[in-house]
Amino acid sequence: AQSVTQLGSHVSVSEGALVLLRCNYSSSVPPYLFWYVQYPNQGLQLLLKYTTGATLVKGINGFEAEFKKSETSFHLTKPSAHMSDAAEYFCAVTLGQGAQKLVFGQGTRLTINP
């Protein structure tokens, strides 16, 4: 079985500060990993994804994430937070083969303080 754990349901940072949103997964086979962002009253939008190859993945809006197999982690970072980054962030995983179901974490709400 596969699952996703996001550490911290709510993260608050100051504008210009580092953003770090944590995600750990459990999977018996190599996973495909995704980060989605959800702005209020909107659907989810893909930030970035890891499938194969380079473990450091760059996404939209200055976000990046690193796949660390030894730590079963896929943490999301951004060097300098902007007010427009305030949103809900979801980590998700699918198995590399076979089943195609996308399993989401519970989400982390990011607040940016001026």
Next chain:
Amino acid sequence: EAGVAQSPRYKIIEKRQSVAFWCNPISGHATLYWYQQILGQGPKLLIQFQNNGVVDDSQLPKDRFSAERLKGVDSTLKIQPAKLEDSAVYLCASSLETGAQETQYFGPGTRLLVL
């Protein structure tokens, strides 16, 4: 390119009533998904279609929920009868193909409140 369209955006009903949601995926996308997102949780897959066939409906409460995708394009999700615990946002998504690495594109969702 037009995104995934959903309607209505909001719906309030009383328990035991029925309700239907509509989704129009991105043109050319073969795979369509319906998710349920309860407040404070991540989306949970209810059903996945590949063209007009069901790929996965293992988490669909089939005693009250039904979904169809006629002609492999638009889809409707129905709840009959609704329960209080069905209050949630229902998200529709589509992807070009079916595959574990495919990017899913989400619609804005339908927010359902059951009183």
